[in-house]
Amino acid sequence: MNNLQYQTKNKYTQEITEGIKDFKDGFYKGLPIAFGYIPVAFAFGIMAVKGGIPVWIAILISMTNLTSAGQFAGAGLIIANATLLEITVTTFVINIRYMLMSLSLSQKIVERMPGVQRSIMAFGITDETFAVASLEEKEITFPFMMGLIIGPYWGWALGTALGAMLTTFLPEIWQDSLGIALYAMFIALIVPASKKSKAAFVVVIVAISLSCFFRWLPCINQISQGWVIIIATIIASTIGAVFFPRSEDEI
Amino acid sequence: MNYILLAVLLMAIVTYLPRVLPIVVFQRKIKSVRIKSFLYYTPYAVLGAMTFPSILFSTGNMYSSIAGTLTALILAYYEQGLMKVALSAVLVVAVCELCFYHL
Structure with a gap:
Protein backbone atom coordinates (compact mmCIF):
# COMPACT_ATOMS: atom_id res chain seq x y z
CA MET A 1 0.00 0.00 0.00
CA ASN A 2 2.72 2.37 1.02
CA ASN A 3 4.72 1.31 -1.96
CA LEU A 4 1.80 2.00 -4.32
CA GLN A 5 1.30 5.43 -2.79
CA TYR A 6 4.96 6.14 -3.23
CA GLN A 7 4.88 5.06 -6.86
CA THR A 8 1.82 7.20 -7.61
CA LYS A 9 3.44 10.17 -5.96
CA ASN A 10 6.64 9.55 -7.85
CA LYS A 11 4.83 9.36 -11.18
CA TYR A 12 3.01 12.58 -10.34
CA THR A 13 6.26 14.40 -9.52
CA GLN A 14 7.77 13.14 -12.74
CA GLU A 15 4.83 14.43 -14.76
CA ILE A 16 5.21 17.85 -13.20
CA THR A 17 8.94 17.92 -13.89
CA GLU A 18 8.32 17.00 -17.54
CA GLY A 19 5.56 19.57 -17.74
CA ILE A 20 7.86 22.33 -16.54
CA LYS A 21 10.53 21.21 -18.99
CA ASP A 22 8.07 21.29 -21.90
CA PHE A 23 6.73 24.67 -20.82
CA LYS A 24 10.24 26.16 -20.76
CA ASP A 25 11.05 24.59 -24.11
CA GLY A 26 7.92 26.13 -25.64
CA PHE A 27 8.56 29.46 -23.97
CA TYR A 28 12.04 29.83 -25.48
CA LYS A 29 10.76 28.87 -28.91
CA GLY A 30 8.01 31.48 -28.59
CA LEU A 31 10.32 34.39 -27.72
CA PRO A 32 11.30 35.35 -31.30
CA ILE A 33 7.60 35.35 -32.21
CA ALA A 34 6.85 37.56 -29.19
CA PHE A 35 9.45 40.14 -30.23
CA GLY A 36 8.31 39.98 -33.83
CA TYR A 37 4.75 40.73 -32.80
CA ILE A 38 5.59 43.94 -30.93
CA PRO A 39 6.12 46.26 -33.95
CA VAL A 40 3.14 44.80 -35.82
CA ALA A 41 0.86 45.12 -32.77
CA PHE A 42 2.28 48.62 -32.31
CA ALA A 43 1.12 49.44 -35.83
CA PHE A 44 -2.29 47.97 -35.02
CA GLY A 45 -2.61 50.13 -31.90
CA ILE A 46 -1.80 53.24 -33.91
CA MET A 47 -4.12 52.33 -36.76
CA ALA A 48 -7.03 51.65 -34.39
CA VAL A 49 -6.62 54.79 -32.27
CA LYS A 50 -6.03 57.03 -35.28
CA GLY A 51 -9.29 55.70 -36.71
CA GLY A 52 -11.14 56.74 -33.55
CA ILE A 53 -11.22 53.46 -31.58
CA PRO A 54 -10.60 54.08 -27.83
CA VAL A 55 -7.24 52.91 -26.42
CA TRP A 56 -8.76 50.29 -24.11
CA ILE A 57 -10.86 48.82 -26.91
CA ALA A 58 -7.76 48.48 -29.11
CA ILE A 59 -6.05 46.54 -26.30
CA LEU A 60 -9.22 44.52 -25.71
CA ILE A 61 -9.31 43.54 -29.40
CA SER A 62 -5.72 42.28 -29.24
CA MET A 63 -6.29 40.35 -26.01
CA THR A 64 -9.48 38.67 -27.20
CA ASN A 65 -8.67 38.15 -30.89
CA LEU A 66 -4.91 37.54 -30.98
CA THR A 67 -4.72 37.60 -34.76
CA SER A 68 -3.14 40.04 -37.17
CA ALA A 69 -5.04 39.99 -40.45
CA GLY A 70 -8.47 39.41 -38.90
CA GLN A 71 -8.34 42.20 -36.38
CA PHE A 72 -6.76 44.70 -38.78
CA ALA A 73 -9.61 44.06 -41.19
CA GLY A 74 -12.17 44.04 -38.37
CA ALA A 75 -10.91 47.29 -36.86
CA GLY A 76 -10.81 48.87 -40.32
CA LEU A 77 -14.44 47.94 -40.83
CA ILE A 78 -15.42 49.23 -37.37
CA ILE A 79 -13.76 52.55 -38.29
CA ALA A 80 -15.64 52.57 -41.61
CA ASN A 81 -18.86 51.97 -39.65
CA ALA A 82 -19.59 48.76 -41.53
CA THR A 83 -22.49 46.52 -40.59
CA LEU A 84 -21.98 43.87 -37.88
CA LEU A 85 -22.73 41.18 -40.47
CA GLU A 86 -19.98 42.44 -42.75
CA ILE A 87 -17.50 42.60 -39.86
CA THR A 88 -18.38 39.09 -38.70
CA VAL A 89 -18.27 37.48 -42.14
CA THR A 90 -15.03 39.21 -43.15
CA THR A 91 -13.24 38.30 -39.93
CA PHE A 92 -14.52 34.74 -40.18
CA VAL A 93 -13.42 34.28 -43.78
CA ILE A 94 -9.98 35.68 -43.01
CA ASN A 95 -9.73 33.24 -40.11
CA ILE A 96 -10.88 30.16 -42.03
CA ARG A 97 -7.21 29.30 -42.42
CA TYR A 98 -7.03 28.50 -38.71
CA MET A 99 -9.32 25.53 -39.31
CA LEU A 100 -6.60 23.84 -41.29
CA MET A 101 -3.94 24.67 -38.70
CA SER A 102 -6.19 23.46 -35.88
CA LEU A 103 -6.96 20.32 -37.83
CA SER A 104 -3.31 19.73 -38.54
CA LEU A 105 -2.39 20.26 -34.87
CA SER A 106 -5.12 17.84 -33.79
CA GLN A 107 -3.03 15.12 -35.43
CA LYS A 108 0.13 16.40 -33.79
CA ILE A 109 -0.83 16.74 -30.13
CA VAL A 110 -0.72 13.96 -27.52
CA GLU A 111 -3.72 11.76 -28.14
CA ARG A 112 -5.19 11.84 -24.65
CA MET A 113 -5.25 15.62 -24.25
CA PRO A 114 -8.62 16.44 -22.60
CA GLY A 115 -11.13 18.67 -24.37
CA VAL A 116 -10.65 21.53 -21.89
CA GLN A 117 -6.92 21.68 -22.58
CA ARG A 118 -7.57 21.48 -26.32
CA SER A 119 -10.00 24.41 -26.09
CA ILE A 120 -7.50 26.50 -24.13
CA MET A 121 -4.52 25.89 -26.42
CA ALA A 122 -6.69 26.49 -29.50
CA PHE A 123 -6.94 30.17 -28.54
CA GLY A 124 -3.20 30.59 -29.11
CA ILE A 125 -3.02 29.15 -32.62
CA THR A 126 -1.59 31.84 -34.92
CA ASP A 127 0.27 31.55 -38.23
CA GLU A 128 3.58 31.73 -36.37
CA THR A 129 2.86 29.55 -33.30
CA PHE A 130 1.37 26.99 -35.68
CA ALA A 131 4.49 27.05 -37.83
CA VAL A 132 6.74 26.46 -34.80
CA ALA A 133 4.51 23.79 -33.25
CA SER A 134 4.08 21.83 -36.46
CA LEU A 135 7.84 21.81 -37.06
CA GLU A 136 8.41 20.10 -33.69
CA GLU A 137 9.60 16.54 -34.07
CA LYS A 138 7.96 15.27 -30.90
CA GLU A 139 4.28 15.17 -30.00
CA ILE A 140 2.91 18.47 -28.74
CA THR A 141 1.97 18.54 -25.05
CA PHE A 142 -0.28 21.01 -23.28
CA PRO A 143 2.56 22.61 -21.24
CA PHE A 144 4.68 23.04 -24.39
CA MET A 145 1.84 24.79 -26.19
CA MET A 146 1.14 27.04 -23.19
CA GLY A 147 4.81 28.02 -23.01
CA LEU A 148 4.85 28.70 -26.75
CA ILE A 149 1.73 30.88 -26.63
CA ILE A 150 2.35 32.98 -23.52
CA GLY A 151 5.20 35.13 -24.91
CA PRO A 152 3.53 36.01 -28.22
CA TYR A 153 0.24 36.69 -26.39
CA TRP A 154 1.79 39.32 -24.13
CA GLY A 155 4.01 40.67 -26.91
CA TRP A 156 0.88 41.25 -28.97
CA ALA A 157 -0.97 42.90 -26.06
CA LEU A 158 2.01 45.02 -25.01
CA GLY A 159 2.75 46.18 -28.56
CA THR A 160 -0.89 47.20 -29.03
CA ALA A 161 -0.95 49.10 -25.73
CA LEU A 162 2.26 50.96 -26.58
CA GLY A 163 1.08 51.83 -30.08
CA ALA A 164 -2.36 52.92 -28.89
CA MET A 165 -1.01 55.08 -26.07
CA LEU A 166 1.97 56.61 -27.87
CA THR A 167 0.03 57.58 -31.00
CA THR A 168 -0.38 61.15 -29.83
CA PHE A 169 3.32 61.50 -29.01
CA LEU A 170 4.71 59.82 -32.09
CA PRO A 171 5.75 62.15 -34.95
CA GLU A 172 3.52 61.81 -37.99
CA ILE A 173 6.31 60.46 -40.17
CA TRP A 174 6.72 57.43 -37.87
CA GLN A 175 2.97 56.93 -37.61
CA ASP A 176 2.78 56.84 -41.41
CA SER A 177 5.80 54.58 -41.72
CA LEU A 178 4.51 52.00 -39.23
CA GLY A 179 1.43 51.60 -41.39
CA ILE A 180 3.44 49.35 -43.68
CA ALA A 181 4.69 47.01 -40.90
CA LEU A 182 1.86 44.49 -41.05
CA TYR A 183 1.78 44.34 -44.82
CA ALA A 184 5.54 43.82 -44.87
CA MET A 185 5.04 40.92 -42.46
CA PHE A 186 2.43 39.44 -44.80
CA ILE A 187 4.93 39.70 -47.64
CA ALA A 188 7.47 37.90 -45.46
CA LEU A 189 4.92 35.08 -45.08
CA ILE A 190 3.79 34.71 -48.69
CA VAL A 191 6.96 35.31 -50.71
CA PRO A 192 9.01 32.38 -49.35
CA ALA A 193 5.98 30.07 -49.79
CA SER A 194 5.43 31.29 -53.37
CA LYS A 195 9.08 30.66 -54.12
CA LYS A 196 8.84 27.05 -53.02
CA MET B 1 -19.94 52.20 -27.97
CA ASN B 2 -22.30 49.21 -27.87
CA TYR B 3 -21.71 48.82 -31.57
CA ILE B 4 -17.93 48.60 -31.06
CA LEU B 5 -18.15 46.19 -28.13
CA LEU B 6 -20.57 43.97 -30.01
CA ALA B 7 -18.29 44.03 -33.05
CA VAL B 8 -15.28 43.08 -30.89
CA LEU B 9 -17.23 40.24 -29.28
CA LEU B 10 -18.35 38.90 -32.68
CA MET B 11 -14.79 39.17 -34.01
CA ALA B 12 -13.47 37.27 -30.98
CA ILE B 13 -16.05 34.52 -31.48
CA VAL B 14 -15.44 34.02 -35.20
CA THR B 15 -11.69 34.10 -34.60
CA TYR B 16 -11.88 31.48 -31.84
CA LEU B 17 -14.33 29.09 -33.52
CA PRO B 18 -12.13 28.10 -36.49
CA ARG B 19 -9.27 27.57 -34.04
CA VAL B 20 -11.13 25.44 -31.54
CA LEU B 21 -13.67 23.42 -33.53
CA PRO B 22 -11.36 21.18 -35.59
CA ILE B 23 -9.02 20.36 -32.72
CA VAL B 24 -11.89 19.45 -30.38
CA VAL B 25 -14.33 17.91 -32.85
CA PHE B 26 -12.20 16.24 -35.53
CA GLN B 27 -10.39 13.18 -34.30
CA ARG B 28 -9.98 11.76 -37.80
CA LYS B 29 -8.42 13.28 -40.89
CA ILE B 30 -10.48 15.01 -43.58
CA LYS B 31 -10.70 12.77 -46.62
CA SER B 32 -11.75 15.17 -49.38
CA VAL B 33 -8.69 16.27 -51.33
CA ARG B 34 -10.63 19.26 -52.72
CA ILE B 35 -11.56 20.62 -49.29
CA LYS B 36 -8.11 19.97 -47.90
CA SER B 37 -6.53 21.74 -50.86
CA PHE B 38 -8.96 24.66 -50.66
CA LEU B 39 -8.15 25.13 -46.96
CA TYR B 40 -4.47 24.81 -47.67
CA TYR B 41 -4.50 27.66 -50.21
CA THR B 42 -6.76 29.95 -48.19
CA PRO B 43 -4.03 31.73 -46.19
CA TYR B 44 -2.03 32.57 -49.31
CA ALA B 45 -5.08 33.96 -51.07
CA VAL B 46 -6.18 35.97 -48.01
CA LEU B 47 -2.75 37.43 -47.39
CA GLY B 48 -2.27 38.28 -51.08
CA ALA B 49 -5.64 39.99 -51.38
CA MET B 50 -5.15 41.86 -48.10
CA THR B 51 -1.68 43.09 -48.97
CA PHE B 52 -2.23 44.32 -52.52
CA PRO B 53 -3.14 46.95 -53.41
CA SER B 54 -3.67 48.15 -49.80
CA ILE B 55 0.07 48.26 -49.06
CA LEU B 56 0.42 51.04 -51.65
CA PHE B 57 -1.87 53.26 -49.56
CA SER B 58 -0.50 52.28 -46.16
CA THR B 59 1.87 55.22 -45.65
CA GLY B 60 1.95 58.98 -46.18
CA ASN B 61 2.40 58.82 -49.94
CA MET B 62 2.61 56.24 -52.69
CA TYR B 63 6.33 56.72 -53.46
CA SER B 64 7.39 55.80 -49.94
CA SER B 65 4.91 52.90 -50.01
CA ILE B 66 6.45 51.56 -53.21
CA ALA B 67 9.95 51.87 -51.74
CA GLY B 68 8.84 50.01 -48.59
CA THR B 69 7.05 47.34 -50.63
CA LEU B 70 10.13 46.69 -52.77
CA THR B 71 12.29 46.46 -49.65
CA ALA B 72 9.92 43.91 -48.13
CA LEU B 73 9.72 41.89 -51.36
CA ILE B 74 13.49 41.70 -51.75
CA LEU B 75 14.17 40.78 -48.12
CA ALA B 76 11.31 38.26 -48.11
CA TYR B 77 12.69 36.70 -51.28
CA TYR B 78 15.94 36.07 -49.44
CA GLU B 79 13.86 34.63 -46.59
CA GLN B 80 14.75 37.05 -43.86
CA GLY B 81 12.64 36.83 -40.68
CA LEU B 82 9.27 38.50 -40.19
CA MET B 83 10.64 41.12 -37.83
CA LYS B 84 13.58 42.04 -40.05
CA VAL B 85 11.34 42.40 -43.12
CA ALA B 86 8.74 44.47 -41.25
CA LEU B 87 11.21 46.81 -39.54
CA SER B 88 13.31 47.34 -42.69
CA ALA B 89 10.23 48.31 -44.67
CA VAL B 90 9.24 50.77 -41.93
CA LEU B 91 12.74 52.27 -41.89
CA VAL B 92 12.89 52.70 -45.67
CA VAL B 93 9.47 54.36 -45.65
CA ALA B 94 10.55 56.70 -42.85
CA VAL B 95 13.74 57.68 -44.69
CA CYS B 96 11.75 58.35 -47.89
CA GLU B 97 9.22 60.45 -46.04
CA LEU B 98 11.97 62.43 -44.31
CA CYS B 99 13.55 63.16 -47.71
CA PHE B 100 10.21 64.28 -49.17
CA TYR B 101 9.58 66.39 -46.12
CA HIS B 102 12.81 68.31 -46.57
CA LEU B 103 12.59 68.74 -50.34
Whole structure:
Protein backbone atom coordinates (compact mmCIF):
# COMPACT_ATOMS: atom_id res chain seq x y z
CA MET A 1 0.00 0.00 0.00
CA ASN A 2 2.72 2.37 1.02
CA ASN A 3 4.72 1.31 -1.96
CA LEU A 4 1.80 2.00 -4.32
CA GLN A 5 1.30 5.43 -2.79
CA TYR A 6 4.96 6.14 -3.23
CA GLN A 7 4.88 5.06 -6.86
CA THR A 8 1.82 7.20 -7.61
CA LYS A 9 3.44 10.17 -5.96
CA ASN A 10 6.64 9.55 -7.85
CA LYS A 11 4.83 9.36 -11.18
CA TYR A 12 3.01 12.58 -10.34
CA THR A 13 6.26 14.40 -9.52
CA GLN A 14 7.77 13.14 -12.74
CA GLU A 15 4.83 14.43 -14.76
CA ILE A 16 5.21 17.85 -13.20
CA THR A 17 8.94 17.92 -13.89
CA GLU A 18 8.32 17.00 -17.54
CA GLY A 19 5.56 19.57 -17.74
CA ILE A 20 7.86 22.33 -16.54
CA LYS A 21 10.53 21.21 -18.99
CA ASP A 22 8.07 21.29 -21.90
CA PHE A 23 6.73 24.67 -20.82
CA LYS A 24 10.24 26.16 -20.76
CA ASP A 25 11.05 24.59 -24.11
CA GLY A 26 7.92 26.13 -25.64
CA PHE A 27 8.56 29.46 -23.97
CA TYR A 28 12.04 29.83 -25.48
CA LYS A 29 10.76 28.87 -28.91
CA GLY A 30 8.01 31.48 -28.59
CA LEU A 31 10.32 34.39 -27.72
CA PRO A 32 11.30 35.35 -31.30
CA ILE A 33 7.60 35.35 -32.21
CA ALA A 34 6.85 37.56 -29.19
CA PHE A 35 9.45 40.14 -30.23
CA GLY A 36 8.31 39.98 -33.83
CA TYR A 37 4.75 40.73 -32.80
CA ILE A 38 5.59 43.94 -30.93
CA PRO A 39 6.12 46.26 -33.95
CA VAL A 40 3.14 44.80 -35.82
CA ALA A 41 0.86 45.12 -32.77
CA PHE A 42 2.28 48.62 -32.31
CA ALA A 43 1.12 49.44 -35.83
CA PHE A 44 -2.29 47.97 -35.02
CA GLY A 45 -2.61 50.13 -31.90
CA ILE A 46 -1.80 53.24 -33.91
CA MET A 47 -4.12 52.33 -36.76
CA ALA A 48 -7.03 51.65 -34.39
CA VAL A 49 -6.62 54.79 -32.27
CA LYS A 50 -6.03 57.03 -35.28
CA GLY A 51 -9.29 55.70 -36.71
CA GLY A 52 -11.14 56.74 -33.55
CA ILE A 53 -11.22 53.46 -31.58
CA PRO A 54 -10.60 54.08 -27.83
CA VAL A 55 -7.24 52.91 -26.42
CA TRP A 56 -8.76 50.29 -24.11
CA ILE A 57 -10.86 48.82 -26.91
CA ALA A 58 -7.76 48.48 -29.11
CA ILE A 59 -6.05 46.54 -26.30
CA LEU A 60 -9.22 44.52 -25.71
CA ILE A 61 -9.31 43.54 -29.40
CA SER A 62 -5.72 42.28 -29.24
CA MET A 63 -6.29 40.35 -26.01
CA THR A 64 -9.48 38.67 -27.20
CA ASN A 65 -8.67 38.15 -30.89
CA LEU A 66 -4.91 37.54 -30.98
CA THR A 67 -4.72 37.60 -34.76
CA SER A 68 -3.14 40.04 -37.17
CA ALA A 69 -5.04 39.99 -40.45
CA GLY A 70 -8.47 39.41 -38.90
CA GLN A 71 -8.34 42.20 -36.38
CA PHE A 72 -6.76 44.70 -38.78
CA ALA A 73 -9.61 44.06 -41.19
CA GLY A 74 -12.17 44.04 -38.37
CA ALA A 75 -10.91 47.29 -36.86
CA GLY A 76 -10.81 48.87 -40.32
CA LEU A 77 -14.44 47.94 -40.83
CA ILE A 78 -15.42 49.23 -37.37
CA ILE A 79 -13.76 52.55 -38.29
CA ALA A 80 -15.64 52.57 -41.61
CA ASN A 81 -18.86 51.97 -39.65
CA ALA A 82 -19.59 48.76 -41.53
CA THR A 83 -22.49 46.52 -40.59
CA LEU A 84 -21.98 43.87 -37.88
CA LEU A 85 -22.73 41.18 -40.47
CA GLU A 86 -19.98 42.44 -42.75
CA ILE A 87 -17.50 42.60 -39.86
CA THR A 88 -18.38 39.09 -38.70
CA VAL A 89 -18.27 37.48 -42.14
CA THR A 90 -15.03 39.21 -43.15
CA THR A 91 -13.24 38.30 -39.93
CA PHE A 92 -14.52 34.74 -40.18
CA VAL A 93 -13.42 34.28 -43.78
CA ILE A 94 -9.98 35.68 -43.01
CA ASN A 95 -9.73 33.24 -40.11
CA ILE A 96 -10.88 30.16 -42.03
CA ARG A 97 -7.21 29.30 -42.42
CA TYR A 98 -7.03 28.50 -38.71
CA MET A 99 -9.32 25.53 -39.31
CA LEU A 100 -6.60 23.84 -41.29
CA MET A 101 -3.94 24.67 -38.70
CA SER A 102 -6.19 23.46 -35.88
CA LEU A 103 -6.96 20.32 -37.83
CA SER A 104 -3.31 19.73 -38.54
CA LEU A 105 -2.39 20.26 -34.87
CA SER A 106 -5.12 17.84 -33.79
CA GLN A 107 -3.03 15.12 -35.43
CA LYS A 108 0.13 16.40 -33.79
CA ILE A 109 -0.83 16.74 -30.13
CA VAL A 110 -0.72 13.96 -27.52
CA GLU A 111 -3.72 11.76 -28.14
CA ARG A 112 -5.19 11.84 -24.65
CA MET A 113 -5.25 15.62 -24.25
CA PRO A 114 -8.62 16.44 -22.60
CA GLY A 115 -11.13 18.67 -24.37
CA VAL A 116 -10.65 21.53 -21.89
CA GLN A 117 -6.92 21.68 -22.58
CA ARG A 118 -7.57 21.48 -26.32
CA SER A 119 -10.00 24.41 -26.09
CA ILE A 120 -7.50 26.50 -24.13
CA MET A 121 -4.52 25.89 -26.42
CA ALA A 122 -6.69 26.49 -29.50
CA PHE A 123 -6.94 30.17 -28.54
CA GLY A 124 -3.20 30.59 -29.11
CA ILE A 125 -3.02 29.15 -32.62
CA THR A 126 -1.59 31.84 -34.92
CA ASP A 127 0.27 31.55 -38.23
CA GLU A 128 3.58 31.73 -36.37
CA THR A 129 2.86 29.55 -33.30
CA PHE A 130 1.37 26.99 -35.68
CA ALA A 131 4.49 27.05 -37.83
CA VAL A 132 6.74 26.46 -34.80
CA ALA A 133 4.51 23.79 -33.25
CA SER A 134 4.08 21.83 -36.46
CA LEU A 135 7.84 21.81 -37.06
CA GLU A 136 8.41 20.10 -33.69
CA GLU A 137 9.60 16.54 -34.07
CA LYS A 138 7.96 15.27 -30.90
CA GLU A 139 4.28 15.17 -30.00
CA ILE A 140 2.91 18.47 -28.74
CA THR A 141 1.97 18.54 -25.05
CA PHE A 142 -0.28 21.01 -23.28
CA PRO A 143 2.56 22.61 -21.24
CA PHE A 144 4.68 23.04 -24.39
CA MET A 145 1.84 24.79 -26.19
CA MET A 146 1.14 27.04 -23.19
CA GLY A 147 4.81 28.02 -23.01
CA LEU A 148 4.85 28.70 -26.75
CA ILE A 149 1.73 30.88 -26.63
CA ILE A 150 2.35 32.98 -23.52
CA GLY A 151 5.20 35.13 -24.91
CA PRO A 152 3.53 36.01 -28.22
CA TYR A 153 0.24 36.69 -26.39
CA TRP A 154 1.79 39.32 -24.13
CA GLY A 155 4.01 40.67 -26.91
CA TRP A 156 0.88 41.25 -28.97
CA ALA A 157 -0.97 42.90 -26.06
CA LEU A 158 2.01 45.02 -25.01
CA GLY A 159 2.75 46.18 -28.56
CA THR A 160 -0.89 47.20 -29.03
CA ALA A 161 -0.95 49.10 -25.73
CA LEU A 162 2.26 50.96 -26.58
CA GLY A 163 1.08 51.83 -30.08
CA ALA A 164 -2.36 52.92 -28.89
CA MET A 165 -1.01 55.08 -26.07
CA LEU A 166 1.97 56.61 -27.87
CA THR A 167 0.03 57.58 -31.00
CA THR A 168 -0.38 61.15 -29.83
CA PHE A 169 3.32 61.50 -29.01
CA LEU A 170 4.71 59.82 -32.09
CA PRO A 171 5.75 62.15 -34.95
CA GLU A 172 3.52 61.81 -37.99
CA ILE A 173 6.31 60.46 -40.17
CA TRP A 174 6.72 57.43 -37.87
CA GLN A 175 2.97 56.93 -37.61
CA ASP A 176 2.78 56.84 -41.41
CA SER A 177 5.80 54.58 -41.72
CA LEU A 178 4.51 52.00 -39.23
CA GLY A 179 1.43 51.60 -41.39
CA ILE A 180 3.44 49.35 -43.68
CA ALA A 181 4.69 47.01 -40.90
CA LEU A 182 1.86 44.49 -41.05
CA TYR A 183 1.78 44.34 -44.82
CA ALA A 184 5.54 43.82 -44.87
CA MET A 185 5.04 40.92 -42.46
CA PHE A 186 2.43 39.44 -44.80
CA ILE A 187 4.93 39.70 -47.64
CA ALA A 188 7.47 37.90 -45.46
CA LEU A 189 4.92 35.08 -45.08
CA ILE A 190 3.79 34.71 -48.69
CA VAL A 191 6.96 35.31 -50.71
CA PRO A 192 9.01 32.38 -49.35
CA ALA A 193 5.98 30.07 -49.79
CA SER A 194 5.43 31.29 -53.37
CA LYS A 195 9.08 30.66 -54.12
CA LYS A 196 8.84 27.05 -53.02
CA SER A 197 5.47 26.15 -54.52
CA LYS A 198 4.21 27.09 -57.97
CA ALA A 199 0.66 26.42 -56.80
CA ALA A 200 0.95 28.89 -53.90
CA PHE A 201 2.46 31.42 -56.31
CA VAL A 202 -0.45 31.09 -58.72
CA VAL A 203 -3.02 31.37 -55.91
CA VAL A 204 -1.31 34.51 -54.57
CA ILE A 205 -1.13 36.14 -58.02
CA VAL A 206 -4.79 35.36 -58.77
CA ALA A 207 -5.85 36.77 -55.39
CA ILE A 208 -3.76 39.92 -55.86
CA SER A 209 -5.06 40.46 -59.41
CA LEU A 210 -8.68 40.11 -58.29
CA SER A 211 -8.09 42.43 -55.36
CA CYS A 212 -6.55 45.10 -57.64
CA PHE A 213 -9.28 44.54 -60.22
CA PHE A 214 -12.01 45.21 -57.65
CA ARG A 215 -10.16 48.24 -56.35
CA TRP A 216 -9.59 50.02 -59.63
CA LEU A 217 -12.26 48.94 -62.07
CA PRO A 218 -15.16 51.40 -62.33
CA CYS A 219 -18.53 50.28 -60.92
CA ILE A 220 -17.31 47.19 -59.09
CA ASN A 221 -14.97 49.34 -57.00
CA GLN A 222 -18.09 50.22 -54.99
CA ILE A 223 -17.83 46.82 -53.28
CA SER A 224 -16.31 47.15 -49.82
CA GLN A 225 -12.83 45.89 -48.98
CA GLY A 226 -14.19 43.15 -46.73
CA TRP A 227 -16.20 41.50 -49.48
CA VAL A 228 -13.36 41.94 -51.96
CA ILE A 229 -11.10 39.86 -49.71
CA ILE A 230 -13.79 37.21 -49.32
CA ILE A 231 -14.50 36.98 -53.07
CA ALA A 232 -10.82 37.03 -54.06
CA THR A 233 -9.98 34.36 -51.47
CA ILE A 234 -12.75 31.99 -52.46
CA ILE A 235 -12.01 32.28 -56.19
CA ALA A 236 -8.22 32.01 -55.82
CA SER A 237 -8.36 29.08 -53.35
CA THR A 238 -10.88 27.25 -55.53
CA ILE A 239 -8.58 27.67 -58.55
CA GLY A 240 -5.76 26.29 -56.40
CA ALA A 241 -7.86 23.32 -55.27
CA VAL A 242 -9.02 22.54 -58.82
CA PHE A 243 -5.73 22.92 -60.68
CA PHE A 244 -3.29 21.95 -57.93
CA PRO A 245 -5.07 19.44 -55.68
CA ARG A 246 -2.73 18.32 -52.92
CA SER A 247 -2.11 14.63 -52.46
CA GLU A 248 -3.04 12.86 -49.21
CA ASP A 249 0.26 13.14 -47.39
CA GLU A 250 1.16 16.70 -48.32
CA ILE A 251 -0.64 18.43 -45.45
CA MET B 1 -19.94 52.20 -27.97
CA ASN B 2 -22.30 49.21 -27.87
CA TYR B 3 -21.71 48.82 -31.57
CA ILE B 4 -17.93 48.60 -31.06
CA LEU B 5 -18.15 46.19 -28.13
CA LEU B 6 -20.57 43.97 -30.01
CA ALA B 7 -18.29 44.03 -33.05
CA VAL B 8 -15.28 43.08 -30.89
CA LEU B 9 -17.23 40.24 -29.28
CA LEU B 10 -18.35 38.90 -32.68
CA MET B 11 -14.79 39.17 -34.01
CA ALA B 12 -13.47 37.27 -30.98
CA ILE B 13 -16.05 34.52 -31.48
CA VAL B 14 -15.44 34.02 -35.20
CA THR B 15 -11.69 34.10 -34.60
CA TYR B 16 -11.88 31.48 -31.84
CA LEU B 17 -14.33 29.09 -33.52
CA PRO B 18 -12.13 28.10 -36.49
CA ARG B 19 -9.27 27.57 -34.04
CA VAL B 20 -11.13 25.44 -31.54
CA LEU B 21 -13.67 23.42 -33.53
CA PRO B 22 -11.36 21.18 -35.59
CA ILE B 23 -9.02 20.36 -32.72
CA VAL B 24 -11.89 19.45 -30.38
CA VAL B 25 -14.33 17.91 -32.85
CA PHE B 26 -12.20 16.24 -35.53
CA GLN B 27 -10.39 13.18 -34.30
CA ARG B 28 -9.98 11.76 -37.80
CA LYS B 29 -8.42 13.28 -40.89
CA ILE B 30 -10.48 15.01 -43.58
CA LYS B 31 -10.70 12.77 -46.62
CA SER B 32 -11.75 15.17 -49.38
CA VAL B 33 -8.69 16.27 -51.33
CA ARG B 34 -10.63 19.26 -52.72
CA ILE B 35 -11.56 20.62 -49.29
CA LYS B 36 -8.11 19.97 -47.90
CA SER B 37 -6.53 21.74 -50.86
CA PHE B 38 -8.96 24.66 -50.66
CA LEU B 39 -8.15 25.13 -46.96
CA TYR B 40 -4.47 24.81 -47.67
CA TYR B 41 -4.50 27.66 -50.21
CA THR B 42 -6.76 29.95 -48.19
CA PRO B 43 -4.03 31.73 -46.19
CA TYR B 44 -2.03 32.57 -49.31
CA ALA B 45 -5.08 33.96 -51.07
CA VAL B 46 -6.18 35.97 -48.01
CA LEU B 47 -2.75 37.43 -47.39
CA GLY B 48 -2.27 38.28 -51.08
CA ALA B 49 -5.64 39.99 -51.38
CA MET B 50 -5.15 41.86 -48.10
CA THR B 51 -1.68 43.09 -48.97
CA PHE B 52 -2.23 44.32 -52.52
CA PRO B 53 -3.14 46.95 -53.41
CA SER B 54 -3.67 48.15 -49.80
CA ILE B 55 0.07 48.26 -49.06
CA LEU B 56 0.42 51.04 -51.65
CA PHE B 57 -1.87 53.26 -49.56
CA SER B 58 -0.50 52.28 -46.16
CA THR B 59 1.87 55.22 -45.65
CA GLY B 60 1.95 58.98 -46.18
CA ASN B 61 2.40 58.82 -49.94
CA MET B 62 2.61 56.24 -52.69
CA TYR B 63 6.33 56.72 -53.46
CA SER B 64 7.39 55.80 -49.94
CA SER B 65 4.91 52.90 -50.01
CA ILE B 66 6.45 51.56 -53.21
CA ALA B 67 9.95 51.87 -51.74
CA GLY B 68 8.84 50.01 -48.59
CA THR B 69 7.05 47.34 -50.63
CA LEU B 70 10.13 46.69 -52.77
CA THR B 71 12.29 46.46 -49.65
CA ALA B 72 9.92 43.91 -48.13
CA LEU B 73 9.72 41.89 -51.36
CA ILE B 74 13.49 41.70 -51.75
CA LEU B 75 14.17 40.78 -48.12
CA ALA B 76 11.31 38.26 -48.11
CA TYR B 77 12.69 36.70 -51.28
CA TYR B 78 15.94 36.07 -49.44
CA GLU B 79 13.86 34.63 -46.59
CA GLN B 80 14.75 37.05 -43.86
CA GLY B 81 12.64 36.83 -40.68
CA LEU B 82 9.27 38.50 -40.19
CA MET B 83 10.64 41.12 -37.83
CA LYS B 84 13.58 42.04 -40.05
CA VAL B 85 11.34 42.40 -43.12
CA ALA B 86 8.74 44.47 -41.25
CA LEU B 87 11.21 46.81 -39.54
CA SER B 88 13.31 47.34 -42.69
CA ALA B 89 10.23 48.31 -44.67
CA VAL B 90 9.24 50.77 -41.93
CA LEU B 91 12.74 52.27 -41.89
CA VAL B 92 12.89 52.70 -45.67
CA VAL B 93 9.47 54.36 -45.65
CA ALA B 94 10.55 56.70 -42.85
CA VAL B 95 13.74 57.68 -44.69
CA CYS B 96 11.75 58.35 -47.89
CA GLU B 97 9.22 60.45 -46.04
CA LEU B 98 11.97 62.43 -44.31
CA CYS B 99 13.55 63.16 -47.71
CA PHE B 100 10.21 64.28 -49.17
CA TYR B 101 9.58 66.39 -46.12
CA HIS B 102 12.81 68.31 -46.57
CA LEU B 103 12.59 68.74 -50.34
